[in-house]
Amino acid sequence: MTAVGWAGWVLRRVVDLALVVALAAFAGLVVGPHVLGYRTVTMLTSSMAPGIEPGDVAVVTPLPVADVAPGMVITYHIPVGDHRVVSHRVLSADVAPDGSVTMRTRGDANDADDPWTATLAAGDTAWQVRAVVPWVGHAIRVLRTPVLSTALVVGVPVLLAAWVLVGVWRPEPARVAEEDAEEDAEEDVAEDVAEDVAEQDVVGERV
Template sequence: MTAVLPVRGPGAAQLLPPAEDTRSAHDRFAGPARTLGLLAPWLVRAVVGLAVAVFAFLAVGPHVLGYRTMTMLTGSMAPMIEPGDVTVVTPIAVEDVTEGMVITYHQPIGDRSIVTHRVIEVDRSADGRVSVRTQGDANEAADPWTATLEGDTAYQVRAVVPELGHAIQALRAPVLTQTLLYGVPALLAGWVLLTIWRPTPETTDEEDLS
């Protein structure tokens, strides 16, 4: 019996069976590990930088620059100030309070809680006392009281940081506190391990040539 063999033309390449992936598990995971190793330092820096910035804004700034920060709890000043926004207030002389300003003060009734509303009327008495009527931008009626501003200083809203109050409240939650307490060290440890295990350029070149 005569066998007929196919004849390859000149220069034709011989077909080879598909090669199997002979890379080790270390080689297959080297790429993702290298990517994580590159991203981890920037992630840690971003988290630390954000934490430092928030701490400086809330704890250091008021002592150095003289402003105060307060979290809005209601929607009475929406849309200018939404619940969860943080207001930045600075001191001004009581005699400088005018209509249209948004000020923060203690309401003269009930538990004397802090309120942030817009001044709609100012009354100056002969003895120098300054009394104001206020109203929230989202409220249909004025506040049911006339407040006498005590002392020589009032506080005017100068800036609003949206949603920061929600982040502050979340950071005070026990679950998140524990997560930060143990999660940040774990993240740093992972960064160190990825840095140690990350293949060096020399090792990669040798593996590519083998």
């Protein structure tokens, strides 16, 4: 394989990998929640360390309020202040006659219980943490910056175009090897023919 052919093959593999990673991230963070019904939540604090570190992404799935039980890690809006979203462990869950659930929670890394009591209304959906993906949240936060968001909008089509063009302009290694073998075979045949002709000329001269 020529140096140019090898460089083209390497470039194609790099572009392929970049596209696979981009498509996997898109499927997991955009398509998956709509198709499979889960959500992703980026952890911003260390209140659940070491199980969930800042920058980790928690994958949460819907859970009927009546099924909330102590020991579960639930993602919910706190009932005070800025009503931010937290993912904390349930310490107690009491079901009221109307079907609502009152729960007390605490972050695993915190020394005290959360200073509030959260109430989930009957018929609402709770969100339980089912899995944690380390570090992905850092990438998500970076990708959401205006500069990189614009770069992605422009860059993904460029990568796709490059992938297509590389496939057109640069043959696969197997095909290159086959073509090289054919060229070598043709050269060998040409050399054999030349040798035969030379031998016949020598014989003719001797005769």
